[in-house]
Amino acid sequence: MQRLTRRQDFLAAARAASQAMPGLVVQMRARGDDEAARIGFTCTRKLGNAVTRNRIKRRLREAARLTLPGLARAGHDYVLIGRMTSGQRPFSALQQDLVIALQRLHHTQAATRT
RNA sequence: CCAGUCGGCCGGAUGGCCGCCGCCGCAGGGUCCGAAAGGACGCGGGGGAGGAAAGUCCGGGCUCCAUGGAAGUACGGUGCCGGGUAACGCCCGGCGGGGGCGACCCCAGGGACAGUGCCACAGAAACAAACCGCCCAAGGCGCUUCGCGCGGCGGGCAAGGGUGAAAAGGUGCGGCAAGAGCGCACCGCGGCCCCGGCAACGGGGACGGUCCAGGCAAACCCCACCGGGAGCAAGACCGAAUAGGGACGGCAGGGAGCUUCGGCUCCGGGGCGAUUUCCGGCCCGCUGUCCGGGUUGGUUGCGCGAAGCCGCCGGCGACGGCGGCUCCAGAUGAAUGGCCAUCGGCGGGGCAACCCGUCACAGAACCCGGCUUACAGGCCGACUGGCAUU
Numbered sequence: 458m459q460r461l462t463r464r465q466d467f468l469a470a471a472r473a474a475s476q477a478m479p480g481l482v483v484q485m486r487a488r489g490d491d492e493a494a495r496i497g498f499t500c501t502r503k504l505g506n507a508v509t510r511n512r513i514k515r516r517l518r519e520a521a522r523l524t525l526p527g528l529a530r531a532g533h534d535y536v537l538i539g540r541m542t543s544g545q546r547p548f549s550a551l552q553q554d555l556v557i558a559l560q561r562l563h564h565t566q567a568a569t570r571t
Numbered sequence: 572c573c574a575g576u577c578g579g580c581c582g583g584a585u586g587g588c589c590g591c592c593g594c595c596g597c598a599g600g601g602u603c604c605g606a607a608a609g610g611a612c613g614c615g616g617g618g619g620a621g622g623a624a625a626g627u628c629c630g631g632g633c634u635c636c637a638u639g640g641a642a643g644u645a646c647g648g649u650g651c652c653g654g655g656u657a658a659c660g661c662c663c664g665g666c667g668g669g670g671g672c673g674a675c676c677c678c679a680g681g682g683a684c685a686g687u688g689c690c691a692c693a694g695a696a697a698c699a700a701a702c703c704g705c706c707c708a709a710g711g712c713g714c715u716u717c718g719c720g721c722g723g724c725g726g727g728c729a730a731g732g733g734u735g736a737a738a739a740g741g742u743g744c745g746g747c748a749a750g751a752g753c754g755c756a757c758c759g760c761g762g763c764c765c766c767g768g769c770a771a772c773g774g775g776g777a778c779g780g781u782c783c784a785g786g787c788a789a790a791c792c793c794c795a796c797c798g799g800g801a802g803c804a805a806g807a808c809c810g811a812a813u814a815g816g817g818a819c820g821g822c823a824g825g826g827a828g829c830u831u832c833g834g835c836u837c838c839g840g841g842g843c844g845a846u847u848u849c850c851g852g853c854c855c856g857c858u859g860u861c862c863g864g865g866u867u868g869g870u871u872g873c874g875c876g877a878a879g880c881c882g883c884c885g886g887c888g889a890c891g892g893c894g895g896c897u898c899c900a901g902a903u904g905a906a907u908g909g910c911c912a913u914c915g916g917c918g919g920g921g922c923a924a925c926c927c928g929u930c931a932c933a934g935a936a937c938c939c940g941g942c943u944u945a946c947a948g949g950c951c952g953a954c955u956g957g958c959a960u961u
Contacts, residue, residue, distance in 0.1 A: 462904055497904070507625090507934050512908095515591095519909040522590070548910065 461497030461534060470497065470536040476562050478554035480546040481517060482538040485562045494529035496521055500539040513539035520552045528559045535559075 461467060473486035498517050500510040517537045
């Protein structure tokens with residue numbers, strides 16, 4: 458899955474819909490095309506030193522790798538944001554957080570569209 | 572065995588499933604993304620965080636910019652001596668001072684007769700001082716009158732007390748009215764000579780008592796030596812559309828004047844705003860090809876190096892020389908992982924099997940050499956002081 462690399466894309470995603478969960482925050486933005494879904498990760502310095510931030514980003518990436526291919530929708534950008542809990546939370550729970558967040562985002566999108 | 576000092580090293584291990592990023596070999600065919608440059612997708616093999624990767628404090632390599640040489644000024648840095656090194660503010664070996672029974676540890680450790688400045692509080696005084704004091708003592712008064720006492724003009728002293736971080740070398744003897752390097756001895760200090768050492772410095776000798784005298788240079792300063800600036804977002808290359816720049820060609824291009832025949836000037840003309848008139852503003856044609864610059868983007872710089880390991884030789888050592896072997900991360904919104912199992916370490920519980928909890932500091936970003944700071948736990952070696960034993 459293609460990664461987000463431009464600051465512009467991250468800022469656009471931040472303005473769009475977001476869903477906070479115990480282990481992470483997910484942002485979703487509809488790009489308005491039919492291309493494949495893309496994904497980005499954000500870990501701020503608030504989360505800790507470089508080792509902590511790296512670990513959180515890797516767990517988020519692994520969760521996305523295992524979860525997103527079945528759930529991500531084409532034409533959307535997803536940004537996963539790490540939280541203080543992302544490093545210690547059991548991996549299965551973190552994965553479940555991601556699934557629920559995606560379901561909720563898709564649900565509210567469908568509701569506002571109609 | 573206990574206590575301690577110094578130096579070096581490690582800093583979880585093994586396996587399974589699923590992933591990520593480079594490299595090499597094979598294949599060189601196709602597909603996809605992109606305007607291009609370029610990138611992705613196959614099979615096999617192998618590699619993939621640290622001792623500090625950190626702080627970004629020094630020294631270099633490399634790159635661009637600047638620069639004729641030398642000297643000076645300003646600014647910044649360094650500061651016992653010798654050596655090591657590409658270089659250093661680093662390291663090694665010495666010296667001096669201080670601490671420890673000792674192994675050993677600590678020290679910005681040039682200059683305070685070049686000058687300026689500061690030395691809080693206390694104290695009389697912090698650079699040439701006299702508070703308490705010690706001593707001599709005029710005139711005066713009293714008495715038991717060739718003396719003594721009271722008091723003290725004036726003067727001497729810096730020993731004792733007191734203040735202080737520091738008060739003008741220390742101790743002792745002599746000396747003196749009282750004292751004082753005033754004299755003497757020893758110690759300290761200073762320059763001179765001799766000896767040892769490459770040197771810092773050490774040892775010895777005779778001499779010096781105006782030994783005119785404190786500390787701070789991490790206050791300014793003086794002296795000696797060193798130093799161009801910026802940094803991989805350095806720099807190099809590739810490179811579309813659009814706008815703008817240049818060259819060449821094609822088509823269109825009213826009149827007059829001047830002309831060195833290339834053009835120039837004036838008048839007219841056309842276009843732009845919903846439209847008409849007036850006034851004002853802006854523009855001077857259309858099109859094709861090519862060139863240069865350059866944005867998003869891409870490639871490179873980018874890892875064979877002051878490299879690592881082993882051995883021998885030289886050196887007290889830092890280190891150097893020779894020989895052999897090895898190839899060992901290369902990301903760029905940034906790979907080096909996620910999950911699980913077994914073992915291991917530590918803490919707690921239990922006689923035990925075992926159970927529960929936990930696993931330090933911390934993540935490469937152009938590359939090296941250092942310094943500093945952080946760090947659970949552990950290993951090895953040398954040495955010191957005790958105790959015990961033979």
